[in-house]
Amino acid sequence: MSEREFPRRKPVTEVVRAELPPVRKEVKRTVNVMALFPDRLIIRNAPTGTVYESPRGGTIIAVDSHDVDYILSLQRGPAGCCGSAGQGETRYFAPLEG
Amino acid sequence: MALLTGVPYGTITQQEELYLEGAPYIYYQDYAGPDLVDGDGFYYLLSGSATYPVFQLGCYEDVSLASDVTVNAIRCDNVGDKDVIQKLNHLELTLSISSLFPLSALRHILRAGVVTAATDTEKMGIGSISNSQYYKVYLPKVYDDDTGDLLLMQLHRAKFVDAWTIEMPSGDKWMVTGVKIWAFADDSKPAAQRFATVIRQDPSVLP
Numbered sequence: 023m024s025e026r027e028f029p030r031r032k033p034v035t036e037v038v039r040a041e042l043p044p045v046r047k048e049v050k051r052t053v054n055v056m057a058l059f060p061d062r063l064i065i066r067n068a069p070t071g072t073v074y075e076s077p078r079g080g081t082i083i084a085v086d087s088h089d090v091d092y093i094l095s096l097q098r099g100p101a102g103c104c105g106s107a108g109q110g111e112t113r114y115f116a117p118l119e120g
Numbered sequence: 121m122a123l124l125t126g127v128p129y130g131t132i133t134q135q136e137e138l139y140l141e142g143a144p145y146i147y148y149q150d151y152a153g154p155d156l157v158d159g160d161g162f163y164y165l166l167s168g169s170a171t172y173p174v175f176q177l178g179c180y181e182d183v184s185l186a187s188d189v190t191v192n193a194i195r196c197d198n199v200g201d202k203d204v205i206q207k208l209n210h211l212e213l214t215l216s217i218s219s220l221f222p223l224s225a226l227r228h229i230l231r232a233g234v235v236t237a238a239t240d241t242e243k244m245g246i247g248s249i250s251n252s253q254y255y256k257v258y259l260p261k262v263y264d265d266d267t268g269d270l271l272l273m274q275l276h277r278a279k280f281v282d283a284w285t286i287e288m289p290s291g292d293k294w295m296v297t298g299v300k301i302w303a304f305a306d307d308s309k310p311a312a313q314r315f316a317t318v319i320r321q322d323p324s325v326l327p
Contacts, residue, residue, distance in 0.1 A: 056170050058170050058173075059224065059237060060175075061224045061227075061236065062234055062235065062236040062237065063236075063237045063238075064237070064238040065238075065239070066238060066239050067239055079169075079171055079173055080170035098222070102176065103178035103179055103219050104178045104179050104219070105145055110176065
């Protein structure tokens, strides 16, 4: 039985450490807003495509942070008739304080 | 001399040379909204919130407020009527309105269903009438804009009643006629304000 010669392994002189890129977790942040529209309201045009629904005025809904500016900018027009002096509420949603 | 002028003796309260003109503003709110009471125990004014918003009627005409009273004379056939028994049944506010929108306000007047508002649309059905929906109705009339003198009335427990008609004439505006609001007795208020409260604010005349 002949002796087989195995190639000699080179001594390890350097450790190469592979750096994996940090894992970026997509954290979905939401902001609570309050519906001001007195009846049922459905919003389908939000930037993220999320559909928001409020069954009645005063309902608090959690809105994707990417949609908040859009949601809060929604306004009813035109202005109220006959003596309201611009005091009528035209917004569909209001931010919650705090 | 009383005999010369016809003026009676004693304390006399004269009416003022002051006349009101035009309709008051008309606001209504769900009856479940908060009651506001002043330091003298009078219930009036509304405070709107997201849950219980205050609606303001827009353009309307032919406004009148009337009472419905049962009157039965105490008749004595030998001498005639000796007295009368009166009972206030309800107050009735009638008007015609030409502001139709938004539907979320009109639906209360028509007693229609809940409105669904979505992208570019408002939808509602006309089905059965809710008999458990009541409103507070607030009617302020500022009769002197400079001094802020005003007369206000508040109907505490009211309902839109009776049949309405939407007139759709050619060459003229659409109008909902036959709008009636009945103000019922509200047992949660003091007996003297059971149906309504009337407040006048006029610092130049009142003490």
